[in-house]
Amino acid sequence: MMKVKHLFLAITLCFSLLASGQNVAKNANLKLKEGPIKEQFEFILKNSNKYKNYKVVKRDWIEKLQRNVADSINAIKKEYTTEVSKVATQQTEIEKLKTDLASVNQKIDDLNTEKDSISLLGIQFSKGTYQMLMWGIIAVLAVLWLFFTYRFKASNTITKEAKAKLAEIELEFEEHRKRALEREQQVRRKLQDEINKNKN
Incomplete structure (x- = not known):
């Protein structure tokens, strides 16, 4: 009876470790797919095995994290390039608007001068x-x-x-x-x- 109990405990422990391992693997896939980079690093550090003073990390986790970091960097680069392009376009528009504004201000000044003056024999007074x-x-x-x-x-x-x-x-x-x-x-x-x- 004692042996059956130990066997039952051993089987239960194995299943729980296996279930826990599957949960960690599912969690790892979910965390490494969707979470921010910071959370992915934290997840890997938390769930990695220890060996002396070192952490033993699964190779596929590191590769997945590396791909995620590269994707994030590429996305940031792409976003940066898009923003730089937007800024350049906006700068061009701003310069054009400044030119248009200067032209409009000059026209307003001319109109005010013309409004405040009268022409007599071709001479503005x-x-x-x-x-x-x-x-x-x-x-x-x-x-x-x-x-x-x-x-x-x-x-x-x-x-x-x-x-x-x-x-x-x-x-x-x-x-x-x-x-x-x-x-x-x-x-x-x-x-x-x-x-x-x-x-x-």
Whole structure:
């Protein structure tokens, strides 16, 4: 009976070790397939056998880990290359956008300058300068108008005075002519009288 018990224990122990080994193998495949690299290293270190001061690791685990590390490095390299390419593309786009922005800013400056200025005879003036120029021209024209109005009134007054004097002179001349004609007629009469006297 004792022997059967020992045999039963030995068989149970063997099955449990075998089941445990299968579980470890299944676990190993699962851990080495899906887990992060750090967890894979931890799994191998934890589940490897010890020999003195060393760890004895299954060759297929190490090979699987090596392939996983190589795949991870390749994936990181590929991702890095993709990111570098993205960064280069984005840098090109940024440079293009900077150029476009500079062009747009220049157009805005030109439009603001054009909006704040007025063209007169092909020359651009700021609105303030244009207003000062226009008010200056209006002031000069107003002064010239006042000056010419004054000169016209003065000339008109002088002309009226000259016409009045001319009319007076014409009157005086007419009277003088009449008197001169009368005198001439008197002198002719006297002369005729004298001639008539001398004939008689």
